[in-house]
Amino acid sequence: MSSTPKYYVVWRGREPGIYRTWEACQQQVAGFPCALFKSFKSEDEAKAAFANAPEPNGTSGAPHADAASQGADNAEKPADTRSYKPAAGPKGCPPPPPDWRHDTVLPLPPEVKADALAVDAACSGNPGPMEYRGVYLATGQQIFHYGPVHGTNNIGEFLAIVHALALLKQRGRTMTIYTDSRNALLWVKARKCRTKLERTPRTEQLFQLIERAEQWLRTHDYSDIPIIKWETKRWGEVPADFGRK
Template sequence: MASKNKYYVVWNGVNPGIYETWNECQLQIKGFKGAAYKGFETREEAERAYSEGYATGRNASLKGTAPRQIPQELSDAVAVDASCLGNPGKMEYRGVWVADGSPIFKAGPFEDGTNNIGEFLAIVHALAWMEQQGVRFTICSDSRNAILWIKQKKCKTKLERTGRNDKVFELIARAERWLATHAITVPIVKWETKLWGEIPADFGRK
């Protein structure tokens, strides 16, 4: 789900104001306790929301759609999701910022995979990316199975090898090795779709 936000209002941050890129916005909110911000599609919407203040402006809708009531503590989290066309089928996964859906990483498609495997690999990819970058953010996934597998440090899939999915099993083995040699130091949270809408990393193929 690509982000359409072009302007970002920071009501409470290092330097409150309106910013034109997510990177600029992040500089104002990362590590800032009580940061308050939101993305908008047009400058007009952003200016109106900024002038109205956080209490009113945060509830401004985009194109008439109701805003998600995402918990504040997840505003700078990373969301991951997978897509699989068939079971097994072509599988891919990605990670994005919860705040505006801007991409962090994407992998695939891979032949003869499953959605649960993709969800598992996406979480491990996010963990490894954070270690490489020296950052720590909450990870959100809408897959209970994947979160459980991460806790068990094992991808408990029943998928059979077909020859076409050798790459999938190679990625699983690599992910399991990573989990076996690294401590998980960030929260991994179940995304509550009924409360917050589709996870921002969703591929929109349901």
């Protein structure tokens, strides 16, 4: 048995806090719905992680916080080359991250940056009720959400990227954006939403939003913000996924 001391951070459990033994941690998380916890090698790491708890409406580490830059140092480190396979978690809850990764509460692949946004859209039908959102990968926190409105999934994916770009520019942040939509990537590159959805009174509000997004792309320089294709076959579903497939 290893004699190296560990510190266990419980963000979501019966009594959130920092625990010195696995037994004490287990008492707080065993059987607790969507428990969120992680081990750290030092007390300083544990205290820093606990202070930046991924609260649903919190701001620590998230792009919409004024001082959200703590993940930048981790983003510059070489990617860990160990194999990655996310473990299954409770239904509706993300699985815990690997023990060796301390820059995120999500089970991210080693080559994926934690100081980043992931975006995704969902649509019931095509067209149908559509919504999109952005998630900060260090905390798993939802940063923005829009909808549902009558539209298509491709439109939602496009608008989600533009929303993320505009948010980062507004906050003076530079971080990677991940999307699993190849079409949306092409549309953003072209600065044009090439949808075939008919413009009707029902979709008028959505088309006005599309026009504002296209105008934003034409009038802003976002070349310093990488927009990366999320490789679903290799990495699993994008963390912003709505889980309705």
